[in-house]
Amino acid sequence: MMKFKDMNGGEVTLSFKENAFEKSARHVLVICKYQGKWLLTKHRVRGLEFPGGKVEKGETLEDAALREVMEETGAALGRLVSIGEYQVSDKEGSFVKRIFYGEAEKVELKDDYLETVGPVLVSGDLLVERMKDEYSFIMKDDVIKHSLEFLREKL
Numbered sequence: 001m002m003k004f005k006d007m008n009g010g011e012v013t014l015s016f017k018e019n020a021f022e023k024s025a026r027h028v029l030v031i032c033k034y035q036g037k038w039l040l041t042k043h044r045v046r047g048l049e050f051p052g053g054k055v056e057k058g059e060t061l062e063d064a065a066l067r068e069v070m071e072e073t074g075a076a077l078g079r080l081v082s083i084g085e086y087q088v089s090d091k092e093g094s095f096v097k098r099i100f101y102g103e104a105e106k107v108e109l110k111d112d113y114l115e116t117v118g119p120v121l122v123s124g125d126l127l128v129e130r131m132k133d134e135y136s137f138i139m140k141d142d143v144i145k146h147s148l149e150f151l152r153e154k155l
Contacts, residue, residue, distance in 0.1 A: 002146060006088060007137045014143055016084035016150055018098070025085050026055050027097040028065045029138075031147055034075060034104035037121040041072040041113065046136035048120055050144075052097070065100045073119035078105035083150060086143050099147055101155075 002014045013021070029052040032039035040048045051072040055064040062080060069075050080102045087096045107119055122129060127148055130139040138144070 002142075004142045006141050006143075008090065010088045010090035012086055012088050012141070012143060014084065014086040014146055018082055018085065020085050021087045021096050023087065023094065023096045025061055025096040025098040027095055028052050028055065028061055028068060028100060029097050029143075030065045030069050030077075030080075030100045030102045031083075031144075031151065032069060032073070032075065032077070032102045032104055034107055034119075034121060037123050038126050039069075039073055039075055039104055039107070040120045040122055041116040041118065042120050043116050043136055045115075046138065047134050048122070049136035049138045051116075061098045062100075065098075065102065069102060069104070071114050072116045073104075073107060074110045074113070075104035075107045075119065077102040079103040083147065083154075099143070101151055 004012050006012050029050055031050050041051050042048055051069045053068045055061060065080055066077055069077055080100055083101050084099045085096055087094055
């Protein structure tokens with residue numbers, strides 16, 4: 001397990017295993033690719049980031065991951081693999097988020113992407129690109145850095 005602080009001062013513990021924490025994951029983050037490019041979404045407030053969100057009642061983590069990607073990017077995933085989890089703890093409490101890697105089979109344009117403005121495809125080294133101003137604070141977090149490095153080694 002790796003431990004570090006996020007940009008908001010929260011304590012983050014990252015593990016590339018499932019069910020690594022006492023608390024169950026109730027959020028998902030999906031690192032996506034489509035046709036060899038990174039598939040992100042543009043959050044209306046935060047900026048560019050990978051899709052993700054909360055698990056709804058009756059959903060599995062996998063169901064939530066597929067739904068969030070579809071809602072925020074219009075993409076249907078053909079491949080979805082769990083790669084790990086992380087826990088964030090701060091003065092308000094803690095939560096656990098499951099990290100998935102997904103490969104989209106197709107991306108369809110939609111009229112509404114809920115809290116985002118839809119899909120954005122990015123080429124190149126996301127470890128460098130993610131530090132630009134248009135990216136969400138979530139993308140600048142070490143969870144993304146370590147997850148991208150993990151995927152680089154495993155894929």
